[in-house]
Amino acid sequence: MRFTIYQESRQGGRNNNEDRTTYCYSRDALLMVVADGMGGHHYGEIAAQIAVQTLADAFQREARPLLNDPFRFLQKSMTNAHHAILDYTAQHRLKDTPRTTCVACIVQDNVAYWAHAGDSRLFLMRDGKVTAQTKDHSRIRLLVEEGMISEAQAAFHPDRNKIYSCLGSPHPPEIEFSRKTPLDHGDILLLCTDGLWGELSGEMMAVALKGANLLQAVPMLLNQAELKGGAHGDNLSVVAVRWEDAYVEDASSAISTQTMSQHEVTTRLEEFGRNPAYKSDLSDDEIEKAIEEIRSAIDKYNPKK
Numbered sequence: 001m002r003f004t005i006y007q008e009s010r011q012g013g014r015n016n017n018e019d020r021t022t023y024c025y026s027r028d029a030l031l032m033v034v035a036d037g038m039g040g041h042h043y044g045e046i047a048a049q050i051a052v053q054t055l056a057d058a059f060q061r062e063a064r065p066l067l068n069d070p071f072r073f074l075q076k077s078m079t080n081a082h083h084a085i086l087d088y089t090a091q092h093r094l095k096d097t098p099r100t101t102c103v104a105c106i107v108q109d110n111v112a113y114w115a116h117a118g119d120s121r122l123f124l125m126r127d128g129k130v131t132a133q134t135k136d137h138s139r140i141r142l143l144v145e146e147g148m149i150s151e152a153q154a155a156f157h158p159d160r161n162k163i164y165s166c167l168g169s170p171h172p173p174e175i176e177f178s179r180k181t182p183l184d185h186g187d188i189l190l191l192c193t194d195g196l197w198g199e200l201s202g203e204m205m206a207v208a209l210k211g212a213n214l215l216q217a218v219p220m221l222l223n224q225a226e227l228k229g230g231a232h233g234d235n236l237s238v239v240a241v242r243w244e245d246a247y248v249e250d251a252s253s254a255i256s257t258q259t260m261s262q263h264e265v266t267t268r269l270e271e272f273g274r275n276p277a278y279k280s281d282l283s284d285d286e287i288e289k290a291i292e293e294i295r296s297a298i299d300k301y302n303p304k305k
Contacts, residue, residue, distance in 0.1 A: 001028065001107075001257045002244040006218045007268060009237035012195050012229050018044035019193050019237035020100075022052040022269040027065040027260040029108040031055065032239045036120050036193040038166065039098030042282060042290075047085045047098035047168045049272045049294055054081035055104055057302040060265045070106040070113035071177055078102055078115060078167065078175050080301035085168035088297045099168035103134060103191050107243065112181045112189060117173040118166045123202040124181065125188040128210030130202040132181065137165035137174060161194070183243045188214070195236030199225035214242050215253050 011017040018037035023030065035051040037044030058077045059067075067073045081102065089097050101118025114122050119136035135141055139162050140154045154160060165174035183189075188209055190202075197205075200221060209217050218240050225236050244254055260266075272291050282290065 001025070001030065002254055003030065003241050004214045004244060004253050005032075005239070005241040005255065006214050007237075007239040008219065008222060010195075010222060010226060010235065012226055012233040012235050013231045014233075014235055016042065016045060017235045018048055019195070019235040020045070020048035020052045020270075021191075021237050021239050022056045022267065023239055023241075024056050024059045024063070024265055024267040024269070025255070025257060026059075026063040026265045027257045027262060029059075029063045029066050029070075029106060030241070031059045031063070031104065031106055032189070032191050032241065033102065033104040034120050034191040034193060034237055034239055035103075035167075036101040036118065036195075036235070036237070037098065038100060039096060039168075043094065043096070043098030044100065046088065046272070046290060046294060047100040050084050050088065050297060051078070051081040051100050051102045051167055053269060053294065054084055054298050054302060056267055056269045057298060060267060061302065063265060065260070065262050065264075066108055067106060070108065071115070074104055074106065074113065074115040074177070075175060078104065078117065078173070082167040082173050084297040084301050087300065088293065089168070091293070091297075097168055097170060099166040101163065101193070102167050105189055105191060107183065107189070107241075110183050110243075112178070112183055114178045114181075115175050117175050118163045119161075120191070120193050121197050121202070123188075123190045123192075123197075123205065125190060125202075125206040125209060126184060126186075128207050130206050132178070133202055134176070134178075136163065137176070138163045160198075185244060187243045188240060189243070190238060190240040192238040193234070193236060195229065195234035196222065196225045196238055198234065199228040199236075209240075213253070214240060
């Protein structure tokens with residue numbers, strides 16, 4: 001595999017950053033995950049951390065170097081993350097259940113497989129156009145599809161952030177899957193939270209990224225979205241990959257997995273409380289306790305062999 005990848009998360013105008021992102025790759029498979037946490041008193045960020053960490057841990061264990069069934073992997077891992085959040089909720093006897101959106105994508109054998117719950121989005125971009133994207137699990141999306149409101153009206157609707165599927169809800173999540181989607185050289189997969197797509201449309205981002213250096217262009221998109229969001233803007237997070245193989249954007253920025261061993265996995269996952277981008281006003285002791293509890297909740301569903 002050969003690809004260029006970039007991930008970043010920003011606080012925006014919020015007091016805390018409840019978004020979480022990760023990507024992992026073996027010699028023959030790539031995983032990308034974005035989650036947007038919801039819930040008071042820091043529990044939203046914990047729900048999002050459980051989601052991305054559950055998928056990353058499962059990928060590290062199962063991508064040897066391919067996943068046997070990518071759709072099955074996504075379904076099982078997202079469901080396990082959902083139950084791990086419920087276990088955390090029960091352990092702390094929380095009245096307000098922490099929840100998180102989740103969008104995740106696997107690429108192997110030049111084919112993309114993705115799944116999502118909530119309104120964090122994936123866009124597939126080709127030649128400056130959006131050729132596929134996830135559909136938000138939101139009441140507003142249903143109104144748009146029924147023709148009751150326009151896309152322009154949806155952008156400013158007061159209920160635009162109300163979603164009906166997520167991980168951690170008392171009700172089982174509705175996890176929606178893509179088709180197997182073959183990738184062309186130069187295709188871009190962009191996963192992001194609503195802090196980004198709510199300010200910049202997929203079409204605008206596709207045009208901006210066409211032929212651009214991903215490592216320079218994606219931060220510029222985040223700058224624009226953060227500026228538009230202003231003092232009350234949401235957290236904004238992204239993982240974007242340009243699928244290359246024979247397409248070379250910049251030899252110095254491209255990752256090649258050709259020399260990796262069969263059981264080697266590289267993971268970019270920021271642990272809870274360790275990255276300044278994920279600002280939190282928890283004390284060091286509270287962070288250490290949260291890390292231990294997150295790990296305990298995840299290990300029940302991702303047992304170490």
